[in-house]
Amino acid sequence: MKVAKENQSRRSFLKNAGMSVGALLVTSALPPFNAILFAANKPKGKGIWYGIAIDIEKCIGCGNCAKTCKTENDVPPEPFFFRSWVEQYTIKNDGTIKVESPNGGIDGFTQSVPDGEIEKSFFVPKMCNHCAKSPCVQVCPVGATFESPEGVVLVDDTYCIGCRYCVQACPYGCRYIHPTKNVVDKCTLCYHRLKKGLNPACMENCPTKARISGDLNDPESEVSKFIKTKNVYVLKPHLNTGSKLYYNALNQEVR
Amino acid sequence: MPIQLKRLLILGVVLVSIFLILKYLMTPESFGQYGHYRGKALDEVAAYPTKYVGSETCYDCHDSIVLAKSEGPHSGIGCESCHGPGFKHIEDPETEKLDKPNTRAFCAHCHAFNKARSEKAITQQNILEHNPEDNCTECHNPHQPQQ
Structure with missing residues (x-):
């Protein structure tokens, strides 16, 4: 008799537990709670959905992108505020890696390692990855940073409270606090230019056309063709940020 | 319902209403139009x-x-x-002139020899040895550099 009672309570426990887990799984697929589906899927957006492609083989490290970005967007001139910058990677024969970015590359690069010691060397232009699942957007406590319907990550500088949480959250180091406005500032993919039908300033003034942007949903766009025809890679794919900045010929040493 | 609970319920309703009124007053006009931000x-x-x-735009005159x-x-x-940004020059072409950079350092931004530059991507020179006394533009036309 006692044994049967225990069995019954175990059965009802399992039944209740099963129902709770089932209900939890079903709710987790519904819109405001669908964190699991959000993490597993790649958002595609409706209509135009901007992506960026950078060809490292074509980049000559002139620093024009960093320079024109500062001019176009009134980025403070100090050598530690950048929306777009270039890094020079040098891998030495002994395996050590040297990364340099004097003034973001604006004044040009010189090779500080003697040629005989270099295994290989290349430039990596960096900017906001305009992630589809941006960690920076997810942490904003007030809704001042957001992904636009076109997939561009923007900042509402009249609404930002300058809490710096997003600066910490961005795994690519693409945000800074504006020294006079005291709100966060970042690459807008020159949203003001895109809306007027112009290219972003860094891409307009790249002398080798090493960087392009365009609609990822359009299979005929320059970016889509770039991704289709080259071996592209994004930075830090394990973080599942949904980065939309695709690099051609990205070395594994790049962080 | 016991009187204590009733009083607590009234307090709760008042607090929730205050919260809702404040939320209504403090949410900006276009917030939530497209998502969790000001449209x-x-x-x-x-x-x-x-x-x-x-x-x-440059083609119109030049x-x-x-x-x-x-x-x-x-x-x-x-x-x-x-030549730099042209937004002032197109408004007032006579007084707002653009840069005409002709220093060796400027050309060197792209053309100085550097292991990091791909030889296929760009012509490179050792700027310390290649006619170090002269400006590049004395021999090379920047608009047609092969001539």
């Missing part, structure tokens, strides 16, 4: 002035230079890549 912020960002006007450049290896390079 009008999109227009505000889009209204930012542009400074680089694009090479097509067609001979644009045509000459279109035949050389610098054909793919936008005018403002070297």
Whole structure:
């Protein structure tokens, strides 16, 4: 008799537990709670959905992108505020890696390692990855940073409270606090230019056309063709940020 | 219902109403139009002035230079890549002149020898040895550098 009672309570426990887990799984697929589906899927957006492609083989490290970005967007001139910058990677024969970015590359690069010691060397232009699942957007406590319907990550500088949480959250180091406005500032993919039908300033003034942007949903766009025809890679794919900045010929040493 | 609970319930209703009223008053007008942000912020960002006007604009007045450049290896390079932003110049071409950079250091940004530059991507020179006394533009026409 006692044994049967225990069995019954175990059965009802399992039944209740099963129902709770089932209900939890079903709710987790519904819109405001669908964190699991959000993490597993790649958002595609409706209509135009901007992506960026950078060809490292074509980049000559002139620093024009960093320079024109500062001019176009009134980025403070100090050598530690950048929306777009270039890094020079040098891998030495002994395996050590040297990364340099004097003034973001604006004044040009010189090779500080003697040629005989270099295994290989290349430039990596960096900017906001305009992630589809941006960690920076997810942490904003007030809704001042957001992904636009076109997939561009923007900042509402009249609404930002300058809490710096997003600066910490961005795994690519693409945000800074504006020294006079005291709100966060970042690459807008020159949203003001895109809306007027112009290219972003860094891409307009790249002398080798090493960087392009365009609609990822359009299979005929320059970016889509770039991704289709080259071996592209994004930075830090394990973080599942949904980065939309695709690099051609990205070395594994790049962080 | 016991009197204690009733009083607590009244307090709760008052607090929730105050919260809802404050939320209504403090949420900006277009918040939530497209998502969890101010919809009008999109227009505000889009209204930012542009400074680089694009090479097509230059063609209107400087067609001979644009045509000459279109035949050389610098054909793919936008005018403002070297000459700087043209937004003031197009408003007032007489007084607002653009940069005409002709220093060795400027050309060296792209053409100085560096292991990091791909030899296929760009012609490179050892700028310390290649005619160190002269400006590059004394021999090379920047719009048609092969001549």
